[in-house]
Amino acid sequence: MTIYNFSAGPAVLPKPVLETAQSEMLDYKGSGMSVMELSHRSSWFQAIIDDAENLLRDLMKIPENYQVLFLQGGASLQFTKIPLNFAQNKKALYVNTGSWSKKAIQAAEALDNVTVEVIASSEDQNFTYIPEIPANVDQDAAYVHITTNNTIEGTAYQSIPNFGKVPVVADMSSNILANDYNVEDFGVIYAGAQKNIGPAGLTVVIIRDDLLGESDISAPMLDYTLLAKNDSLYNTPPTYAIYVAKLVFEWLQEQGGVAGITAQDQAKSKLLYDAIEASELFKSPVRADSRSLTNIPFVTGNDELDKKFNQEALAYGFENLKGHRSVGGMRASLYNAFPVEGVNELVTFMEKFEAENGGK
Numbered sequence: 622m623t624i625y626n627f628s629a630g631p632a633v634l635p636k637p638v639l640e641t642a643q644s645e646m647l648d649y650k651g652s653g654m655s656v657m658e659l660s661h662r663s664s665w666f667q668a669i670i671d672d673a674e675n676l677l678r679d680l681m682k683i684p685e686n687y688q689v690l691f692l693q694g695g696a697s698l699q700f701t702k703i704p705l706n707f708a709q710n711k712k713a714l715y716v717n718t719g720s721w722s723k724k725a726i727q728a729a730e731a732l733d734n735v736t737v738e739v740i741a742s743s744e745d746q747n748f749t750y751i752p753e754i755p756a757n758v759d760q761d762a763a764y765v766h767i768t769t770n771n772t773i774e775g776t777a778y779q780s781i782p783n784f785g786k787v788p789v790v791a792d793m794s795s796n797i798l799a800n801d802y803n804v805e806d807f808g809v810i811y812a813g814a815q816k817n818i819g820p821a822g823l824t825v826v827i828i829r830d831d832l833l834g835e836s837d838i839s840a841p842m843l844d845y846t847l848l849a850k851n852d853s854l855y856n857t858p859p860t861y862a863i864y865v866a867k868l869v870f871e872w873l874q875e876q877g878g879v880a881g882i883t884a885q886d887q888a889k890s891k892l893l894y895d896a897i898e899a900s901e902l903f904k905s906p907v908r909a910d911s912r913s914l915t916n917i918p919f920v921t922g923n924d925e926l927d928k929k930f931n932q933e934a935l936a937y938g939f940e941n942l943k944g945h946r947s948v949g950g951m952r953a954s955l956y957n958a959f960p961v962e963g964v965n966e967l968v969t970f971m972e973k974f975e976a977e978n979g980g981k
């Protein structure tokens with residue numbers, strides 16, 4: 622039985638990447654050691670982290686005046702670090718588009734000396750769309766925080782709104798490297814690696830230089846300036862996760878870079894969205910103009926049928942297709958490494974299920 626992993630994260634990795642990791646597992650390039658055993662201060666590891674950074678800069682066309690950091694703590698720790706580093710005694714703007722945005726807002730609100738203003742929200746309709754951004758946002762705000770892709774709800778910005786001169790801070794955890802974004806549209810980009818980059822444990826943070834102030838955060842590990850000054854090696858970074866990320870970046874280059882993989886992602890998601898549109902049984906809970914390329918929820922509208930579908934899907938070899946508990950139904954996460962064959966099989970499976978369960 623072929624297993625297809627539809628997980629929202631940790632998610633499927635490219636098979637050639639896993640094969641390379643396997644072949645290099647016991648002896649990394651003649652070092653006689655596994656990557657896991659290399660000192661993070663060794664020239665072996667320095668070459669790995671340098672390659673990872675250069676590959677990511679190349680893939681995303683990251684300009685020289687941005688720092689690329691390989692950190693830990695997940696996207697969730699950045700929820701606190703971002704207001705701590707950029708908005709003390711200032712106002713920070715947030716757009717509330719889902720569960721992860723909400724957590725980012727709550728983390729900022731928990732800091733005494735940060736003023737949080739939510740400038741737009743789609744909570745009124747269970748986060749099933751991307752809200753309009755008001756025309757005149759406060760131009761003195763430290764930043765405006767957006768979640769480019771809402772992993773749980775399956776919505777995504779189709780373009781980055783214009784916020785004037787306010788730096789845009791983007792949680793890109795679930796669609797980094799799946800969209801041809803212009804890095805210069807952002808002040809900060811951050812992403813937990815376990816969706817579209819590599820294994821869990823690594824968090825990529827990209828920061829425009831002028832946003833990094835003096836080191837004046839009392840907790841060193843929360844201070845982006847200090848972490849940047851030490852080139853992500855203030856403490857032991859997640860070395861093996863950085864190595865696998867490097868292999869993923871190499872694989873992405875072979876796919877034609879971000880433009881190449883985005884074209885593949887568009888083709889994959891179209892297969893599934895077209896099948897949902899054509900179906901009388903399955904529906905997308907997301908407004909048509911707000912749909913995500915990478916996380917695609919769908920429902921029958923009947924909890925019992927959803928449950929039956931999920932049971933049969935699991936038996937067929939579709940792992941982690943069950944929707945998030947806050948949305949229900951099903952959710953297919955079609956990240957970069959998810960193979961198109963799996964989408965074709967899912968569509969065939971859905972048609973068969975519909976025919977057997979009173980649909981057309």
Ligand SMILES: *Cc1c(COP(=O)(O)O)cnc(C)c1O
Pocket residue numbers: 630694695696697698721768770771772792793794795813814816
């Ligand atoms: C998964 C996810 C998070 C949480 O990431 P952690 O690395 O587990 O902290 C935050 N934001 C978005 C958009 C996500 O998809």
